Amino acid sequence: MSVLTARNLRRVYDVGKHQVRALDGVSLDVEEGEFIAVMGPSGSGKSTLLHLLGGLDQPSGGEIELAGEMVSLLSDHDATLLRRRNIGFVFQFYNLLPTLSAQENILLPLIIDGKKTKAYEEKLEDLLVRVGLTNRRNHRPSELSGGEQQRVSLARALITEPKLLLADEPTGNLDSKTGKQVMELLAECAKDLHQTIVMVTHDPKAAAHADRLIFLQDGKIQKEVSFLEGQSISSKARIILDSLESGE
Numbered sequence: 001m002s003v004l005t006a007r008n009l010r011r012v013y014d015v016g017k018h019q020v021r022a023l024d025g026v027s028l029d030v031e032e033g034e035f036i037a038v039m040g041p042s043g044s045g046k047s048t049l050l051h052l053l054g055g056l057d058q059p060s061g062g063e064i065e066l067a068g069e070m071v072s073l074l075s076d077h078d079a080t081l082l083r084r085r086n087i088g089f090v091f092q093f094y095n096l097l098p099t100l101s102a103q104e105n106i107l108l109p110l111i112i113d114g115k116k117t118k119a120y121e122e123k124l125e126d127l128l129v130r131v132g133l134t135n136r137r138n139h140r141p142s143e144l145s146g147g148e149q150q151r152v153s154l155a156r157a158l159i160t161e162p163k164l165l166l167a168d169e170p171t172g173n174l175d176s177k178t179g180k181q182v183m184e185l186l187a188e189c190a191k192d193l194h195q196t197i198v199m200v201t202h203d204p205k206a207a208a209h210a211d212r213l214i215f216l217q218d219g220k221i222q223k224e225v226s227f228l229e230g231q232s233i234s235s236k237a238r239i240i241l242d243s244l245e246s247g248e
């Protein structure tokens with residue numbers, strides 16, 4: 001089953017007299033449980049694609065179907081609700097609220113959606129264990145390391161049990177060891193929770209955790225690679241490096 005389908009997505013920016021085609025006709029089908037990595041040079045449209053998929057930005061053209069609903073046919077209010085309930089977001093710079101504790105940050109999406117957090121106590125405990133922050137739950141973001149803050153933001157993205165997790169360079173601001181830990185956590189979520197993920201990354205090692213790879217160039221899909229089930233991370237990383245080097 002498809003969680004999300006994007007058809008011929010376009011995003012054109014007017015910059016002075018010029019037009020920048022940030023995204024130039026991208027179609028994508030995300031199947032339930034699939035982990036997709038999006039790669040491509042800086043400026044190729046990766047963030048634009050993720051923002052459109054997550055409704056943080058509006059397309060200039062094309063269609064998005066999310067959880068069986070054609071987003072463009074919904075009112076703004078209904079589209080917002082649909083996204084809030086079906087999509088979790090992890091950003092490069094965590095985007096946590098500085099005055100809230102780790103736990104309060106994790107619960108925030110529920111509060112915004114008017115849900116009673118009491119019903120989610122078990123889920124919260126599970127997630128705190130999963131991301132290894134049970135004894136940091138009362139710390140504020142400034143009292144946490146970068147890796148810990150990113151783990152809070154991952155738990156926040158998952159608290160609503162979204163059908164789709166979108167991650168834009170989730171390890172991009174972390175040192176390689178911490179980045180690897182966060183990456184392994186994401187890969188575990190894909191596997192254990194059967195979490196559907198679309199992740200943008202520069203890092204071939206991070207991308208090697210995915211089932212499928214999409215290379216963007218100049219706002220278009222330039223190439224796709226599907227991995228075999230059970231293929232080792234190191235062999236996948238080698239294929240990705242080869243693809244990047246050959247530049248095709």
Ligand SMILES: Nc1ncnc2c1ncn2[C@@H]1O[C@H](COP(=O)(O)OP(=O)(O)O)[C@@H](O)[C@H]1O
Pocket residue numbers: 013014015020021022023040041042043044045046047048049
């Ligand atoms: N708000 C904006 N205004 C004008 N141009 C933009 C804006 N955001 C992105 N772009 C342009 O769109 C293209 C794709 O950007 P982006 O999606 O951020 O690329 P990536 O994430 O792959 O680095 C780039 O050429 C970028 O300069």
Ligand SMILES: [Mg+2]
Pocket residue numbers: 046047048
């Ligand atoms: Mg980007």
